[in-house]
Amino acid sequence: xxxxxxxxxxxxxxxxxxxxxxxxxxxxxxxxxxxxxxxxxxxxxxxxxxxxxxxxxxxxxxxxxxxxxxxxxxxxxxxxxxxxxxxxxxxxxxxxxxxxxxxxxxxxxxxxxxxxxxxxxxxxxxxxxxxxxxxxxxxxxxxxxxxxxxxxxxxxxxxxxxxxxxxxxxxxxxxxxxxxxxxxxxxxxxxxxxxxxxxxxxxxxxxxxxxxxxxxxxxxxxxxxxxxxxxxxxxxxxxxxxxxxxxxxxxxxxxxxxxxxxxxxxxxxxxxxxxxxxxxxxxxxxxxxxxxxxxxxxxxxxxxxxxxxxxxxxxxxxxxxxxxxxxxxxxxxxxxxxxxxxxxxxxxxxxxxxxxxxxxxxxxxxxxxxxxxxxxxxxxx
Amino acid sequence: xxxxxxxxxxxxxxxxxxxxxxxxxxxxxxxxxxxxxxxxxxxxxxxxxxxxxxxxxxxxxxxxxxxxxxxxxxxxxxxxxxxxxxxxxxxxxxxxxxxxxxxxxxxxxxxxxxxxxxxxxxxxxxxxxxxxxxxxxxxxxxxxxxxxxxxxxxxxxxxxxxxxxxxxxxxxxxxxxxxxxxxxxxxxxxxxxxxxxxxxxxxxxxxxxxxxxxxxxxxxxxxxxxxxxxxxxxxxxxxxxxxxxxxxxxxxxxxxxxxxxxxxxxxxxxxxxxxxxxxxxxxxxxxxxxxxxxxxxxxxxxxxxxxxxxxxxxxxxxxxxxxxxxxxxxxxxxxxxxxxxxxxxxxxxxxxxxxxxxxxxxxxxxxxxxxxxxxxxxxxx
Numbered sequence: 001x002x003x004x005x006x007x008x009x010x011x012x013x014x015x016x017x018x019x020x021x022x023x024x025x026x027x028x029x030x031x032x033x034x035x036x037x038x039x040x041x042x043x044x045x046x047x048x049x050x051x052x053x054x055x056x057x058x059x060x061x062x063x064x065x066x067x068x069x070x071x072x073x074x075x076x077x078x079x080x081x082x083x084x085x086x087x088x089x090x091x092x093x094x095x096x097x098x099x100x101x102x103x104x105x106x107x108x109x110x111x112x113x114x115x116x117x118x119x120x121x122x123x124x125x126x127x128x129x130x131x132x133x134x135x136x137x138x139x140x141x142x143x144x145x146x147x148x149x150x151x152x153x154x155x156x157x158x159x160x161x162x163x164x165x166x167x168x169x170x171x172x173x174x175x176x177x178x179x180x181x182x183x184x185x186x187x188x189x190x191x192x193x194x195x196x197x198x199x200x201x202x203x204x205x206x207x208x209x210x211x212x213x214x215x216x217x218x219x220x221x222x223x224x225x226x227x228x229x230x231x232x233x234x235x236x237x238x239x240x241x242x243x244x245x246x247x248x249x250x251x252x253x254x255x256x257x258x259x260x261x262x263x264x265x266x267x268x269x270x271x272x273x274x275x276x277x278x279x280x281x282x283x284x285x286x287x288x289x290x291x292x293x294x295x296x297x298x299x300x301x302x303x304x305x306x307x308x309x310x311x312x313x314x315x316x317x318x319x320x321x322x323x324x325x326x327x328x329x330x331x332x333x334x335x336x337x338x339x340x341x342x343x344x345x346x347x348x349x350x351x352x353x354x355x356x357x358x359x360x361x362x363x364x365x366x367x368x369x370x371x372x373x374x375x376x377x378x379x380x381x
Numbered sequence: 382x383x384x385x386x387x388x389x390x391x392x393x394x395x396x397x398x399x400x401x402x403x404x405x406x407x408x409x410x411x412x413x414x415x416x417x418x419x420x421x422x423x424x425x426x427x428x429x430x431x432x433x434x435x436x437x438x439x440x441x442x443x444x445x446x447x448x449x450x451x452x453x454x455x456x457x458x459x460x461x462x463x464x465x466x467x468x469x470x471x472x473x474x475x476x477x478x479x480x481x482x483x484x485x486x487x488x489x490x491x492x493x494x495x496x497x498x499x500x501x502x503x504x505x506x507x508x509x510x511x512x513x514x515x516x517x518x519x520x521x522x523x524x525x526x527x528x529x530x531x532x533x534x535x536x537x538x539x540x541x542x543x544x545x546x547x548x549x550x551x552x553x554x555x556x557x558x559x560x561x562x563x564x565x566x567x568x569x570x571x572x573x574x575x576x577x578x579x580x581x582x583x584x585x586x587x588x589x590x591x592x593x594x595x596x597x598x599x600x601x602x603x604x605x606x607x608x609x610x611x612x613x614x615x616x617x618x619x620x621x622x623x624x625x626x627x628x629x630x631x632x633x634x635x636x637x638x639x640x641x642x643x644x645x646x647x648x649x650x651x652x653x654x655x656x657x658x659x660x661x662x663x664x665x666x667x668x669x670x671x672x673x674x675x676x677x678x679x680x681x682x683x684x685x686x687x688x689x690x691x692x693x694x695x696x697x698x699x700x701x702x703x704x705x706x707x708x709x710x711x712x713x714x715x716x717x718x719x720x721x722x723x724x725x726x727x728x729x730x731x732x733x734x735x736x737x738x739x740x741x742x743x744x745x746x747x748x749x750x751x752x753x754x755x756x757x758x759x760x761x762x
Contacts, residue, residue: 146655149657275497284471354668357673357709
């Protein structure tokens with residue numbers, strides 16, 4: 001007999017829900033876009049931190065995954081993922097000790113990203129110690145202004161130095177698009193610019209005798225445009241794309257054109273604990289559930305504030321409600337329409353500003369479908 | 382032989398440190414202020430979520446503790462705390478089931494706070510079911526504009542209704558000061574106003590034959606002023622104060638005059654992972670470590686932004702550095718003085734904007750003294 005499913009309306013609050021239909025649709029659409037473009041898809045998993053969802057993405061066609069920090073590769077490896085790219089450059093004995101543990105698993109393919117020779121030297125020593133050449137991608141600065149070496153001469157100089165290190169193998173270049181103007185055109189323009197820089201850089205390195213195979217670009221907002229350009233044959237050099245947040249979706253990525261509001265798969269389920277005030281209700285979740293991301297960088301956008309307050313999330317089916325203020329374990333839901341009040345005990349499903357902070361705060365997510373809990377998704381880190 | 386202590390400089394990053402000297406000083410000073418005023422101290426523990434620190438506070442003279450949500454009372458009870466006030470009103474079967482479990486521990490004294498009769502009705506039913514009258518405080522709206530019933534007639538009416546409920550006992554009134562102007566005078570003014578309202582409300586209820594014993598006020602910013610007024614004999618009605626954040630300290634409370642910058646006991650230890658850019662370094666902690674609190678409500682304050690970016694924390698001994706931007710697992714530390722750069726692997730200790738969000742994200746804190754790890758402090762929830 002099948003295990004009895006419980007309606008998610010009976011869960012204690014606050015909890016984090018993942019709409020399995022939306023999740024599966026997002027996974028399928030991402031795989032399809034990449035497949036149609038003929039480019040490998042390597043989703044960044046920081047948004048869900050779940051080996052289970054990562055495996056769903058691989059089953060749908062992804063070639064492997066990407067994580068942010070080296071520490072996050074360990075639980076993914078233990079969760080059955082065998083091809084992991086570590087997207088952030090790292091440095092120092094602790095990070096290298098983690099890398100060493102990863103490299104000691106022969107079944108696990110680990111690729112790292114660096115933007116300074118000092119990072120690569122440590123990695124090379126570990127590679128020599130374990131007897132494996134560590135595949136390395138060189139991170140190119142394409143305007144994101146975080147990690148990255150400038151294209152052109154600085155990239156060539158660094159690539160030549162990397163070629164000298166015995167414990168690594170420079171196999172490609174890597175870029176992450178960020179900071180685009182928040183319009184569809186702005187995002188497409190950035191996709192084009194970054195792809196152009198990366199293709200030129202790849203050709204330049206090959207001309208100089210540095211035989212790289214991989215060119216990895218990507219971010220959730222630019223993903224469809226990048227796939228379109230690749231499909232049109234504009235950038236045969238690009239081998240891999242690595243969008244992340246789009247599989248889950250949130251308000252941050254929606255504002256950056258990384259997902260639609262409708263595609264957001266993750267919500268926080270909360271309940272109303274107090275309605276003694278005429279202007280707002282109090283719910284049982286605050287910054288300890290949502291994190292405290294106000295999206296302050298968007299503060300100049302029209303409609304950002306309501307009565308001087310930013311929004312900390314978007315309430316399903318209730319555009320008249322404004323989640324305008326968080327305390328540690330409670331929050332204010334303001335009535336923008338004074339005729340539509342909430343009742344004690346009423347439940348709200350809220351799309352958070354940053355899903356990946358919400359996931360990080362929680363140990364498990366509830367995968368729901370047709371009003372029922374289908375499975376518990378452990379956050380494996 | 383004593384166990385060898387390790388220097389905290391050898392810990393992997395990012396980790397959360399608690400300076401034990403500062404913590405103990407903060408605990409002692411809070412106890413001393415309350416003792417000198419002759420008022421009971423019941424610290425709110427949301428800022429540390431640690432039964433161990435709560436026990437230190439009780440050993441130093443606190444009469445018990447206060448938690449925000451009913452769920453947080455359970456781990457504190459299991460951690461050996463026997464007198465817990467639940468500060469936030471709650472409603473609904475799940476919260477009542479938790480309350481019932483708490484009431485079934487005869488050694489545990491639990492007091493609840495409500496601001497609507499509907500909340501009290503559920504609690505009364507639980508009280509009857511377990512055969513214990515649940516002590517209840519009535520939350521008074523004193524300007525904080527969250528939970529609370531208005532002083533005067535609304536309070537009297539609600540108090541009369543509570544007196545009819547068989548499973549509870551109305552024992553007092555409760556207020557939490559918030560929203561003061563961020564100056565010392567503003568904070569003292571709010572302390573005076575709230576204490577005045579609460580003392581008047583207590584006298585009014587007694588005149589009406591409702592025999593309450595307890596009047597609880599407090600918040601970290603108002604705590605010293607409230608103690609001073611009580612010491613001066615202005616408010617003999619007030620029996621208890623409940624400051625919270627002050628024991629740990631952070632930038633949010635510093636801005637609200639709840640603690641000094643020097644008294645902040647909690648820091649995030651991070652390391653520099655990249656210095657390839659001339660204007661900033663990248664560290665190995667982002668919003669998944671700090672939370673994402675930009676303190677947007679203070680955006681009009683002078684010096685809030687540097688180059689258009691808010692600050693996500695204050696770096697120890699380095700006022701020239703600006704933690705101006707967070708990603709999920711990394712952050713930008715900008716050089717406001719271009720002559721003072723950071724080096725790869727260099728470590729930074731950062732006072733976060735909201736310590737209690739940082740604590741909530743982590744499972745353990747490292748208690749440090751004289752450069753060494755003295756003990757691990759589990760975050761018990």
